[in-house]
Amino acid sequence: MTSKGLDVDVRVAAREANEDRVVVAFRAGPGFTVLFGPSGAGKTTTLMAIAGLVRPRAGSIRLDDTVFFDGDAPQREVAPHRRRISLVFQSLALFPHLSAAENVAYGIAAPRLQRREQALSWLQRFRVGHVARRRPETLSGGEGQRVALARALAAEPRALLLDEPFSALDDELRVALRDDLRSIVDERQLPVVFVTHDRAEARALGQQVVLMSEGRVKATGTVALLAALPA
Amino acid sequence: MIDWSALLLSFQVACAGTLAALVVGVVVAGVLSSSRSWARDVVDALVTAPLVVPPTVLGYYLLVMLGRNSPLGKAFEALTGTTIVFTRTGVVVAAFVGALPLIVKSARAAMEQVDPRLIGAARTLGAGPLRVFVTVVLPLAHSGIAAGAALGFARSLGDFGVTLMIAGNIAGLTRTASLSIYDAVMGGRDSDANGLAALMTALAIVALTLANRLTRRSSHDF
Numbered sequence: 001m002t003s004k005g006l007d008v009d010v011r012v013a014a015r016e017a018n019e020d021r022v023v024v025a026f027r028a029g030p031g032f033t034v035l036f037g038p039s040g041a042g043k044t045t046t047l048m049a050i051a052g053l054v055r056p057r058a059g060s061i062r063l064d065d066t067v068f069f070d071g072d073a074p075q076r077e078v079a080p081h082r083r084r085i086s087l088v089f090q091s092l093a094l095f096p097h098l099s100a101a102e103n104v105a106y107g108i109a110a111p112r113l114q115r116r117e118q119a120l121s122w123l124q125r126f127r128v129g130h131v132a133r134r135r136p137e138t139l140s141g142g143e144g145q146r147v148a149l150a151r152a153l154a155a156e157p158r159a160l161l162l163d164e165p166f167s168a169l170d171d172e173l174r175v176a177l178r179d180d181l182r183s184i185v186d187e188r189q190l191p192v193v194f195v196t197h198d199r200a201e202a203r204a205l206g207q208q209v210v211l212m213s214e215g216r217v218k219a220t221g222t223v224a225l226l227a228a229l230p231a
Numbered sequence: 232m233i234d235w236s237a238l239l240l241s242f243q244v245a246c247a248g249t250l251a252a253l254v255v256g257v258v259v260a261g262v263l264s265s266s267r268s269w270a271r272d273v274v275d276a277l278v279t280a281p282l283v284v285p286p287t288v289l290g291y292y293l294l295v296m297l298g299r300n301s302p303l304g305k306a307f308e309a310l311t312g313t314t315i316v317f318t319r320t321g322v323v324v325a326a327f328v329g330a331l332p333l334i335v336k337s338a339r340a341a342m343e344q345v346d347p348r349l350i351g352a353a354r355t356l357g358a359g360p361l362r363v364f365v366t367v368v369l370p371l372a373h374s375g376i377a378a379g380a381a382l383g384f385a386r387s388l389g390d391f392g393v394t395l396m397i398a399g400n401i402a403g404l405t406r407t408a409s410l411s412i413y414d415a416v417m418g419g420r421d422s423d424a425n426g427l428a429a430l431m432t433a434l435a436i437v438a439l440t441l442a443n444r445l446t447r448r449s450s451h452d453f
Contacts, residue, residue, distance in 0.1 A: 081354045093352040096371070151356070
């Protein structure tokens with residue numbers, strides 16, 4: 001039996017100590033799932049494991065009917081570049097030696113000319129067509145975040161992972177970008193795992209919420225969970 | 232009189248040796264910087280050993296490994312009709328061995344400075360390890376790699392011991408600038424030695440200045 005969405009059930013070992021740093025299990029269907037918790041809760045580690053950049057010690061990661069990692073057969077792990085899961089880092093991780101358009105084109109699998117056209121149209125879709133030729137270091141925080149989201153979506157991912165992508169924005173820009181992103185996610189029925197420690201953000205985007213603390217899942221449910229938390 | 236042919240030979244040989252060491256060194260540095268295997272430290276020690284092993288010892292090993300009776304030496308002679316030892320090929324080998332550790336050290340340090348999140352981002356965008364290396368790691372580490380090449384060039388330009396052991400001191404064939412200075416001093420031709428020594432010093436300082444500038448640039452990139 002198969003189901004649509006991302007199934008995560010992993011244990012990630014701490015680098016040095018002989019214990020599990022992160023133990024997390026949740027399901028993320030199409031739409032936004034918010035990983036909510038204080039810094040150090042293991043949210044970023046969870047995203048890295050889903051993307052394949054950190055190898056879990058045990059457990060499994062599946063997307064729809066594809067098994068990316070199975071702790072019982074770790075040698076069959078799917079390499080990160082074959083997962084088609086885009087990850088937007090908190091630092092954005094835009095390639096500093098490439099222009100905005102080249103950054104977006106990086107993940108597009110098409111002949112050169114088409115790649116450029118598609119990259120430009122993604123930049124326009126995120127309202128930053130005018131920065132196409134500029135290097136990341138010359139972009140404002142908001143422009144950089146739009147370019148990073150355009151790059152992540154241009155690669156035609158099967159799921160999207162976002163690590164506090166709006167943290168550096170003021171409220172107005174944040175709402176605008178959130179709306180742009182939501183329309184694309186809804187249109188593609190894309191599972192999105194969204195990490196934040198900002199309650200208003202979680203409430204605005206989250207259809208489903210996973211509460212994390214000290215490397216463990218404390219609760220899963222709807223945004224109503226957040227209201228019950230002490231301020 | 233300054234032995235211009237020896238200086239020219241040193242220059243040519245340092246260019247060829249550094250170029251070869253650059254190609255091999257970048258590949259070795261790439262493997263070392265991305266590998267987590269225990270063998271990594273062993274390979275690193277082997278590659279950098281020429282920095283600390285006495286040149287005569289190193290030259291002796293090369294002589295044994297590449298001499299006319301060695302399998303490698305025989306294979307080379309069968310292919311090209313000439314030997315490695317006591318020819319210009321031997322001088323280039325000496326230059327290569329001198330430049331390689333400096334290039335590997337510098338390139339590896341520059342590659343390890345590349346933000347792992349950039350590498351992670353490239354992987355999640357569908358790039359395999361080789362594409363990541365060519366399109367992200369190499370362009371971001373290029374200043375450090377070039378600095379290593381400049382250092383390696385300076386080092387191989389002045390090699391004495393290894394060259395003497397595997398290529399000898401044959402006038403017009405394997406006599407590099409360093410060997411020519413030695414000859415001039417032994418022969419009491421101090422003015423010849425002075426001129427060549429001054430030129431070699433100038434070349435080394437130019438290469439070191441270049442290396443410093445490139446190293447500064449690579450640390451500014453981040």
